[in-house]
Amino acid sequence: xxxxxxxxxxxxxxxxxxxxxxxxxxxxxxxxxxxxxxxxxxxxxxxxxxxxxxxxxxxxxxxxxxxxxxxxxxxxxxxxxxxxxxxxxxxxxxxxxxxxxxxxxxxxxxxxxxxxxxxxxxxxxxxxxxxxxxxxxxxxxxxxxxxxxxxxxxxxxxxxxxxxxxxxxxxxxxxxxxxxxxxxxxxxxxxxxxxxxxxxxxxxxxxxxxxxxxxxxxxxxxxxxxxxxxxxxxxxxxxxxxxxxxxxxxxxxxxxxxxxxxxxxxxxxxxxxxxxxxxxxxxxxxxxxxxxxxxxxxxxxxxxxxxxxxxxxxxxxxxxxxxxxxxxxxxxxxxxxxxxxxxxxxxxxxxxxxxxxxxxxxxxxxxxxxxxxxxxxxxxxxxxxxxxxxxxxxxxxxxxxxxxxxxxxxxxxxxx
Amino acid sequence: xxxxxxxxxxxxxxxxxxxxxxxxxxxxxxxxxxxxxxxxxxxxxxxxxxxxxxxxxxxxxxxxxxxxxxxxxxxxxxxxxxxxxxxxxxxxxxxxxxxxxxxxxxxxxxxxxxxxxxxxxxxxxxxxxxxxxxxxxxxxxxxxxxxxxxxxxxxxxxxxxxxxxxxxxxxxxxxxxxxxxxxxxxxxxxxxxxxxxxxxxxxxxxxxxxxxxxxxxxxxxxxxxxxxxxxxxxxxxxxxxxxxxxxxxxxxxxxxxxxxxxxxxxxxxxxxxxxxxxxxxxxxxxxxxxxxxxxxxxxxxxxxxxxxxxxxxxxxxxxxxxxxxxxxxxxxxxxxxxxxxx
Ligand SMILES: NC(=O)c1ccc[n+]([C@@H]2O[C@H](COP(=O)([O-])OP(=O)(O)OC[C@H]3O[C@@H](n4cnc5c(N)ncnc54)[C@H](O)[C@@H]3O)[C@@H](O)[C@H]2O)c1
Numbered sequence: 164x165x166x167x168x169x170x171x172x173x174x175x176x177x178x179x180x181x182x183x184x185x186x187x188x189x190x191x192x193x194x195x196x197x198x199x200x201x202x203x204x205x206x207x208x209x210x211x212x213x214x215x216x217x218x219x220x221x222x223x224x225x226x227x228x229x230x231x232x233x234x235x236x237x238x239x240x241x242x243x244x245x246x247x248x249x250x251x252x253x254x255x256x257x258x259x260x261x262x263x264x265x266x267x268x269x270x271x272x273x274x275x276x277x278x279x280x281x282x283x284x285x286x287x288x289x290x291x292x293x294x295x296x297x298x299x300x301x302x303x304x305x306x307x308x309x310x311x312x313x314x315x316x317x318x319x320x321x322x323x324x325x326x327x328x329x330x331x332x333x334x335x336x337x338x339x340x341x342x343x344x345x346x347x348x349x350x351x352x353x354x355x356x357x358x359x360x361x362x363x364x365x366x367x368x369x370x371x372x373x374x375x376x377x378x379x380x381x382x383x384x385x386x387x388x389x390x391x392x393x394x395x396x397x398x399x400x401x402x403x404x405x406x407x408x409x410x411x412x413x414x415x416x417x418x419x420x421x422x423x424x425x426x427x428x429x430x431x432x433x434x435x436x437x438x439x440x441x442x443x444x445x446x447x448x449x450x451x452x453x454x455x456x457x458x459x460x461x462x463x464x465x466x467x468x469x470x471x472x473x474x475x476x477x478x479x480x481x482x483x484x485x486x487x488x489x490x491x492x493x494x495x496x497x498x499x500x501x502x503x504x505x506x507x508x509x510x511x512x513x514x515x516x517x518x519x520x521x522x523x524x525x526x527x528x529x530x531x532x533x534x535x536x537x538x539x540x541x542x543x544x545x546x547x548x549x550x551x552x553x554x555x556x557x558x559x560x561x562x563x564x565x566x567x568x569x570x571x572x573x574x575x576x577x578x579x
Numbered sequence: 580x581x582x583x584x585x586x587x588x589x590x591x592x593x594x595x596x597x598x599x600x601x602x603x604x605x606x607x608x609x610x611x612x613x614x615x616x617x618x619x620x621x622x623x624x625x626x627x628x629x630x631x632x633x634x635x636x637x638x639x640x641x642x643x644x645x646x647x648x649x650x651x652x653x654x655x656x657x658x659x660x661x662x663x664x665x666x667x668x669x670x671x672x673x674x675x676x677x678x679x680x681x682x683x684x685x686x687x688x689x690x691x692x693x694x695x696x697x698x699x700x701x702x703x704x705x706x707x708x709x710x711x712x713x714x715x716x717x718x719x720x721x722x723x724x725x726x727x728x729x730x731x732x733x734x735x736x737x738x739x740x741x742x743x744x745x746x747x748x749x750x751x752x753x754x755x756x757x758x759x760x761x762x763x764x765x766x767x768x769x770x771x772x773x774x775x776x777x778x779x780x781x782x783x784x785x786x787x788x789x790x791x792x793x794x795x796x797x798x799x800x801x802x803x804x805x806x807x808x809x810x811x812x813x814x815x816x817x818x819x820x821x822x823x824x825x826x827x828x829x830x831x832x833x834x835x836x837x838x839x840x841x842x843x844x845x846x847x848x849x850x851x852x853x854x855x856x857x858x859x860x861x862x863x864x865x866x867x868x869x870x871x872x873x874x875x876x877x878x879x880x881x882x883x884x885x886x887x888x889x890x891x892x893x894x895x896x897x898x899x900x901x902x903x904x905x906x907x908x909x910x911x912x913x914x915x916x917x918x919x920x921x
Contacts, residue, residue, distance in 0.1 A: 228657035228723075229641065254658035368617060473639070525647075526639040 203273045209536050210236035212272040212296070214263050214287055215279030216249045217242075218367075219301060219328075223278055224252060226532040233536055236273075239266045242377060263287055267294045274539045277301060278328075280380040281392065285310035288325070289317040297324035297539040299532070302396050303388070303556035304549065311556045312577045318549040326535045326545040327552030329400045333534060334527035340468055340475040340519050341404055348477060350465030352405050355444040357398030357460075359390070362453035364422050365430070382426035384567070389417065389428030390448035391566055392559040394457075399436065401459055401470070402444035403554040410444065410558050410574055412437035415566030421451045432566055436558060436574075475519040591775070594619035598626045599634070599741055601765030607752075608759045608775065618755050622748045622762070629744040632660060633736045635683060636693070645725050646683065646733050649716075653724035661723050664716075667739060670852040671713035674868055678856035679828040683733025684710035689833065691824040692735075696815040696833075698822070704831055707731075711828050738825075742768045742806055742851025749847070767807055768851050771800035788838035788880055788893065795895070796878060798902045803874070804847035808854040809839040827859050834859050838880040838893055843901070845874050853877070862896075869898050876900050 203209055209232060216224055216238055227233050235253045238246060239260040246259040260266040267275075267290060275291040277284055277300045285305040291298045304327055305311035318325045331337050344352055369378040380386040381393055403409060413436050417429025430451070436444040461468040467478040531547065538545045558574055565572040589608040592615035596603045603626055609615035634640045641660050648654050656664075670678045683692075688707045690697040699707075710731030717726040736743075741764035749770050752760050759773035761781045771781035780801035784794040788809060798805065810823025810833075822833040840857035844850035849872075856868055857879050869875050876899040882892070895904055 225657050225659075229644075229655055229660075231653075231655040231724075252657070252659065254662075368621070524638045525644055526641075529644070 203540055207273075207540070208232050208234045209539055210234045210271055210273045211276055212237040212239065212266050212269070212274070212291075213249070213257075213276045213278070214239045214266070215277060215283075215301075216240055216245050217278060220276070220278030221248065221252060222528060223276055223299075223301075223328075223532060224249065226526065226529040227276075227536075228253065229529055230533045230536050236271060237266050237269060239263045242374075263290065267291060267296075272296065274299070274324075274536075280386055281388070282306045282380075282386050285314050288314055292317050292321040292323040292325065295321075295323070297326075297535075299326045299328065299535045300552070301328040302400075302552065303392055303559050304552035305556050306388070306560060308557060308560050308575060308577065311553050311560060314556075315549050315553050324535075324538050324542065324544060325549045325552070326531070326538065327547050327549065327555075328531070329397060329547045329551055329555065330527040330531040331397055331401060332404065332547045332551065333530040334524060335530075336473075336475045336519055336524055337401070337470055337527075340470060340477070341401070343477070343519075344405055344461060344463065344468060345407075348466065349461065349463030349468055349479075352461050352463040353442050354462040355398070355402040355405055355459065356462070357395065357401070357444070357446045357458075358455040359394040359398065359446075359448045359457045360453055360455040361448075361450055361457075363450065364424070365390075365450050366422070366424070366426075379426075382428055384427045384563075387428055388559045388563045389566070390430075390432045390450070391415065391417075391434055391446065391562050394448050395432070395434060395446040395562075396555040396559050398446050398459055399444060399558050400551060400555040401461075402436065402438070403551070403558075405461055406438045406442055406444075408438060409554045409576065410436040410438050411576075412571055412573055413558055413562045413565045414571040415562055416569045417566045420449075429566065434562055434566065436562075469516070473524060476516040477519065478516045589776070592616075592619075594623070596623040596626065598623070599630050599744065599764070600636075601741070601767070603765065604761075604763045606761040606763075607757060609757075618752070618757055621755070622751045625748045625751050626744045626764075629740070629747055633663070633740045633743070635733070635735055642734055642736060649725045649727040650730045650732065653719065653722065653726050655722065655724050658723065661718065661720075661725070663743060664718055664725060664734075665720075666848060667736075667852070668713060668716065668718060670739070670849075670856060674856035674860060675864060676713060676829055677827070677859035677861075677864065678738060678852055679711070679713045680734045680736055680739065681711050681713050681716060681732050682737075682826045682828050683735035684731050685826050685828065685831060686735050686737070686824070687733070689822070689824075689826070691813050695813045696822060696824060698815075698817040707831055711831065713828075738808075738855035739848060739852045741765070742804070742847040742849070745770050745804065745847035745851075768804060768847050769800075769806070770804040770847050772802060774801050785839075785841050785878060794905070795880070796900070796902050796904045798843065798900075800843070803843055803845050804850045805841060805843045806847065806850040806854040807839060807841045808858040825855065825858050836882055838882055840880075841878045843874075843876040844872070849875070865896065866898060878904065 211227060211233060213220060213224060213235060224235065235257050237260060238249050238257045241261060250256050274297045277287050277298065281303050284300050288298050288300045304314045367378045369375045376383060413434055415434045417432040419430050422430045431449040434446045457472055459470040469476045535545055561572050561574045588610050592607050592609055592612060594605045605619050605622055607615050607618060609618065631640055633642045635642055637643060641656060645654050645656065667680045684707050686692045688699045688703045709729055715728040715732055717728060745762055745764050745768050748762055749772060752772055757772060759775055761769065761771050763769045769783055774780045780799040783798050783800055783805050785796045787793055787795045808825060810825060813824040815822055825834050827834050837858050840854045842850045842853040842857060844853055853868060853875060857865055857877055860868060865879065869877060878900045879896045880893050897904055
C-alpha cells in the first residue's frame, strides 16, 4: 500500500468512525489484490457480489432477480439486519460478509454491485476492478474530486467493465427523446431545467440514536452532497447527455426552510451549471411541496421537451415569424376580415404538445441491470460508462462547496 | 393474558392513503400523532411498492412486463412475484377455475378496465375465449420463469392484489411491534392486528347487500383478515340484466345471481382470493373451497328468483361463520331489485 492510499484509508476510517461510532465496521481501506475471478462465458450464470443492499440496493437486487442467468452469490454490509432482508428477498441464504475485502477474495464471484453511501464508492469500485470484476456502481461514482479521477483511472488501467447507476439512460422514452433532440427536433437545445420537488422530510427512521448517521447519511455534510448529489446528479447527467459535454461551472445555494432537525445539508437547493456556448442547466429541489415532482424540461430554439418518470412530451413553438414570397392575389382579390382567435396560438410559447410514442416503458432500472449483465458477459463497456459517471460526480463534488458557500465554482476538467 | 401490553396513554389514530384505485385506512394505537405517522409511513410505502409490482395500469410494473413478454419467451421474475403467481395458480386449481387472474382480456372486452363496463359484441366475446385460462400459464420453479401458452393472456390481479398488499403491510406493522391496528384496503380487505384496549378484537360489520339493509352480521376479529367481494364498484345494466365486474372465467360473463361473498382467513391474500372464488363458484363447489382450511370461514349472500315474476329474495349460506346472521335484514332485498342496483 502506498502512502496515498494509506492516507486515504485513514481519512476513510475517520469518516467512518464518525458515521457509525464503531470504527472497526467502517473505513475499510483499499484491500490487497484479490484472487482473479473466473472468466464468464457467454452462457454462464453470472454470480453477483452485492455491497450495500440498503434501500436502493434492494431495488437493484430485485431487478437482478428478474434478469435471466444471474445468481446472487454474496452480500456485504456493515449493518447486519440487511442480511436477513436479502435472504428473504432472494429466497435463500446468501453468504454474507462484513468486510468487502473478504468478499473480493472469493473465487466464485463474477461481478460486483455497489450501493453503499457515496463516500465508499471509489474505494470499493477500484478494489473490485483491481480484483478483476466488472462493477455496477451507484451514483455518484466518487465523493471527492480525487475519487472521481481515481475511478476513471482505474477503469483505464484495468480495462474493466464499469457501469454507473444512471438508469435514466436506459428508460426507453428518455433515450428516444434525447435522440430526437440530438436530431434537431427542438432546434438547438440551450437550457435544461430539472425539478425534483417532494413533500417529505427525507429522513429515515433510525432504530436507535447510535444508528442515526448510518441510516441518515444523506442529511450530513461529511457523508452526503445533499439533494444536489442525491437527486440532482440524475438531472445533471441528462443535461450532460443532451449537451454532449461536461459542465464547466456551478453556482449554488441552499438553506433549511422547514426541517430544523439537526441536519447539516439543506432541505432545498438551487444550482446553475454552465456549459460551453452559454448553455445552462438549472436544478431545483425542495422537500416541503411536491408540485412539479420529478421532471426535466429541455428548452431549444424551436421547441421544448418535457421528460417525466413515465413519459416524454414535445412542444413546438407555433408562433414563428416567417417571411416568404407573397401571391399577387391579395392585390386583386383583397384580404378577408373575420375572427382573429386561433386556438393554436393561445399558448404561443408552448403550443400543443405531442406525447412521444415510445415502446411501453419497462422499468429503467431493470433494463439497466439486464444491460450490465450482458456487458459483463460480452466484455463491452455499457452506455452509462465511467465517463458518464464522472460527468455527474465531478459536478456534484464541486457543487457541494458551491452550494454551502453560495458561490460559483469552476468544475475541474481533470479527466477530459 | 397478552404479552404485548398497550401503553395506557395510547390513542387511536387513523391514517388514510390513496392506492390501487381506492383509499387505504390504517387505524392504529400510538402514544402520539407523530408516532402513529412514523409507523404509517413505511406501511403505506409497502402498499405503494406492491402497487408498483402488480399494477396492470402501470407499464413499469413487473406484472405488466410479464404481460408484455411472457408469450414471446420465458420471463425470469423475482421470488416474490413468482410465489405470488404460484399462490394465484393454487387458488385457480382449488376453485376449479372460478378464481383466475388471467381474466385481463375479459375485463377489457367487458370494458371494466379503466371504465365501468359495457356489453361486448359476440365477436369480441368469442375471441376472448382463447385469451383466458390459468392452465395457459406455465410457472417453472427451477428457473423461476413465467410463460404464457396463448398470445392474448393478460394477468389482472384485481381479485387478490389488495389482499396481498395488506399481508405485506401487516408484516411491517408487526416488525414495528404495533400492538393493535386495523388496516383496510378500501373496505374490501381488512386485517385486524391484536385488539383495541379492553376488547376481544376489532369489530367488523358485514352489511346487507341492500344499501338500506343495515348490518347482517358483526364479527370480532383478531390477528386475522376478512375480505368481501360484491358488485358495488363497477357495474352496468343491459337488457334488464345487472352486470358487475366479477367474471366467471368459464362462461366469460359476469357472475349473476350472487350478491356478496365474505371470507375470513389468517392470510389477507387468501381471504381476498377466497371471497372472489366463493362469489364465482357454483353452490356445490363452495364448501369444497374451505375444505381442510379450518381457520377459514365464509358468509355468502345470493339472490334467488321466487315465483315466475321478477321477484327476488336473498339467501345466505354460512360456512363456519363465527357470528350470528340477521336473516330479517336480508328480507329487505325482496322486490327491491331495481332500487338495489346490487
Ligand atoms: N440510481 C438511483 O435512482 C438511486 C436511488 C437511490 C439511491 N441511489 C444511490 O444508492 C446509494 C445508496 O443509497 P440508499 O438510499 O440505498 O442508502 P441506504 O442507507 O438505504 O443503503 C446503503 C447500504 O449500505 C450499507 N453500508 C453503509 N456503509 C457501508 C460500508 N462501509 N460497507 C458496506 N456497506 C455499507 C448500509 O448499511 C446500507 O445497507 C447511494 O449512492 C445513492 O446515491 C441511487
